Amino acid sequence: MNLYVIYPEITVLVLALALIIIDLLLPSEETRRPLGYITILVLSILAISLFWQYHLTISAYFYQGLFYYDNYAIFFKQLFLLAVILTVLFSLQYIDTMKYSSEFYSMILFALTGMMILASANDFLTFFIGLELMTISFYALSGFGLTNKKSSEAAIKYLIIGSLSTAVTLYGISLIYGTAHSFDFAVVCKNPEFFSALGIAGMMMITAGIFFKMSIIPFHMWAPDTYEGAPVPVTGLLAMGSKAAAIAVFMRILFEAFFPAADYFMPVLAVFSAICMIGGNIAAMKQKNIKRMLAYSSIAQAGYMMVGICAASPQGLKGVLFYAFLYVLANTGAFAVVTVVALEKKGTDYEQFTALSQSAPVLAMVMSVSLLSMAGIPPTAGFAGKLYLFMAVVEHGYLWLAFVGFIMSMLSVYYYLKVVRVMYTGKSDGSTITISGAVRAAVLISMTATVVFGVWPQYLSMLTDFAAITFLR
Amino acid sequence: MTIGITHFLIISAALFCIGLYGILIKRNLFSILMCIELMLNAVNINLVAFNHFLPTPNLSGQLMVLFSITVAAAEVAVGLALIFRVYRDFQTVNIDKLNSMKG
Amino acid sequence: MSYFAKIFILLIAATIFPIMAMIVPLIIQPRQPNKEKNSQYECGVDTVGRNIIRYRISYFLYAIIFVVFDVETIFLFPWAVKFNDLGLFALVEMFIFAGILAIGLAYAWKKGALTWK
Numbered sequence: 299m300n301l302y303v304i305y306p307e308i309t310v311l312v313l314a315l316a317l318i319i320i321d322l323l324l325p326s327e328e329t330r331r332p333l334g335y336i337t338i339l340v341l342s343i344l345a346i347s348l349f350w351q352y353h354l355t356i357s358a359y360f361y362q363g364l365f366y367y368d369n370y371a372i373f374f375k376q377l378f379l380l381a382v383i384l385t386v387l388f389s390l391q392y393i394d395t396m397k398y399s400s401e402f403y404s405m406i407l408f409a410l411t412g413m414m415i416l417a418s419a420n421d422f423l424t425f426f427i428g429l430e431l432m433t434i435s436f437y438a439l440s441g442f443g444l445t446n447k448k449s450s451e452a453a454i455k456y457l458i459i460g461s462l463s464t465a466v467t468l469y470g471i472s473l474i475y476g477t478a479h480s481f482d483f484a485v486v487c488k489n490p491e492f493f494s495a496l497g498i499a500g501m502m503m504i505t506a507g508i509f510f511k512m513s514i515i516p517f518h519m520w521a522p523d524t525y526e527g528a529p530v531p532v533t534g535l536l537a538m539g540s541k542a543a544a545i546a547v548f549m550r551i552l553f554e555a556f557f558p559a560a561d562y563f564m565p566v567l568a569v570f571s572a573i574c575m576i577g578g579n580i581a582a583m584k585q586k587n588i589k590r591m592l593a594y595s596s597i598a599q600a601g602y603m604m605v606g607i608c609a610a611s612p613q614g615l616k617g618v619l620f621y622a623f624l625y626v627l628a629n630t631g632a633f634a635v636v637t638v639v640a641l642e643k644k645g646t647d648y649e650q651f652t653a654l655s656q657s658a659p660v661l662a663m664v665m666s667v668s669l670l671s672m673a674g675i676p677p678t679a680g681f682a683g684k685l686y687l688f689m690a691v692v693e694h695g696y697l698w699l700a701f702v703g704f705i706m707s708m709l710s711v712y713y714y715l716k717v718v719r720v721m722y723t724g725k726s727d728g729s730t731i732t733i734s735g736a737v738r739a740a741v742l743i744s745m746t747a748t749v750v751f752g753v754w755p756q757y758l759s760m761l762t763d764f765a766a767i768t769f770l771r
Numbered sequence: 772m773t774i775g776i777t778h779f780l781i782i783s784a785a786l787f788c789i790g791l792y793g794i795l796i797k798r799n800l801f802s803i804l805m806c807i808e809l810m811l812n813a814v815n816i817n818l819v820a821f822n823h824f825l826p827t828p829n830l831s832g833q834l835m836v837l838f839s840i841t842v843a844a845a846e847v848a849v850g851l852a853l854i855f856r857v858y859r860d861f862q863t864v865n866i867d868k869l870n871s872m873k874g
Numbered sequence: 875m876s877y878f879a880k881i882f883i884l885l886i887a888a889t890i891f892p893i894m895a896m897i898v899p900l901i902i903q904p905r906q907p908n909k910e911k912n913s914q915y916e917c918g919v920d921t922v923g924r925n926i927i928r929y930r931i932s933y934f935l936y937a938i939i940f941v942v943f944d945v946e947t948i949f950l951f952p953w954a955v956k957f958n959d960l961g962l963f964a965l966v967e968m969f970i971f972a973g974i975l976a977i978g979l980a981y982a983w984k985k986g987a988l989t990w991k
Binding site: 430454464 | 780787790791794800803807810811813814817818821822825826827829831832834835838839842845846849850852853854856857859860861866869871872
Binding site: 315318319322 | 974977980981984
């Protein structure tokens, strides 16, 4: 038994259990801040150690094909680790105000384990376990705002729709099992009865279930409410981690398990991605709450990433990986600012952001850069990401899709700049927001990385090339 | 006439549809949770039936059922706790009354 | 005999049996009603107030924890059946599994989920 390949998962899980035990041993009036530092430290070491795991040789299956350990999986594991590290870093203060802060850390780590398992899933069994570990942790996490009525509403809505999608996915898996007699992706794609009625129904149900998690329109109805009601760090993680994990596993399933049908999938995906870009961007325009606006914007971002999947080429996949990475960076910046504002001003509507540039110039600047990156304005990384995606899809012959994406990016500038305008105009009430060192570090990391990868995209693009090529052989 | 895999599939599909119908029309959170359980159990019937009628014996279907049962239990535990919280916050378990967020 | 005939016989038997159980007493029972006999509880104290009342669900958490722990034991069954073939590694793994469950129980205990409040 080779335990070496699952050392990231084991480390995170042991850390989560250790935090629970430490919490039980600490006196209850003691601050739980050190637990956050331990989390950040261990996860950072883990994320850096994963750089040595990239390999040039063809990757191997492990545990009777349950687990696949390739550069693609390692890339996504690092991405999730980065998202969690930055989230914990900027929300240390926010978590301190919660009643159950150590449980919050452990829950985030359990969700992280689920995401990491998803990135390596090569079997519907592993896929199912990873997916559920992630989502059940997120159900609990979105209900963590104990003083907020909206939080429980958000959590119960997420739970109902999430478990509905779980049931649908699982039904699809059972139908696939009925035709292929196996859960292994490699066996499923060689199945002679692949295009039987059962097989097609199973494929559709699994796809629908994953679309729920990716919050693709029309499977998005939970997303705005859950994003608005959940505690801000959880909203950030839902937007970054949960979505990126769903996309990672969707690409794996599409190009490994459903490979014979991939060509038939592409026009459908193109339509879904167009609906997502149009619907998400238009709905985001009329929002009054920043969290809700970011929810709709994240739906639109999922649409952009689907564009890359439609290309079905190494370039397209590379675009998706690149975009997912900078999407995490931009979102950490934005959600860090929202977290601080939510903590200081007790709200996340546009009014609370009025004249933020006077009370906290750093935050206003970071927010602007992050939003511009999401809109895809040069020289931020968002521009390079969208360029990769649209170039790849045009090569594949979907000129109209690139056109829709381009128009919608232009439209999205409107509501992103609306936030910037609110922050830089209006009368300040004279108060200044003090920013702790951790938040400052998180926002500066995200802003610097956004700008650096925008000006010199080749460094990140090398890594994503490496991850994408070993995957789509 | 012998009972073959079709019968199991029909029962499972019927249970699944009843669960889905219940989720769509029921307004009580507890009923909704029960309907979700019904859907997950329909899947379990499906998996075990497929596994039983396999041409080459393997146990992966039954293994999946074990995991699906535990996951369903975990989901119910979290769901019950959340319903408890919803009742404390809203004094109701009617899902139509949970409308503090719109847009 | 086909499978369905058996099921049909079972169905008929299952329908007839409870109906018979109600009809036979109707025929053979002696009828001597009096006030004592018609009261809701023939023995014991009379009920006070409505029977639909609110009561505290202090064991609510206990029930939730029970659901989870009860179901987790299904992983022990396949392990126990195959114990001889699996060897030492599976034993260690099962101890780890039980250890994780024990941490959960310890957590619930320490946080007071098992006490009646």
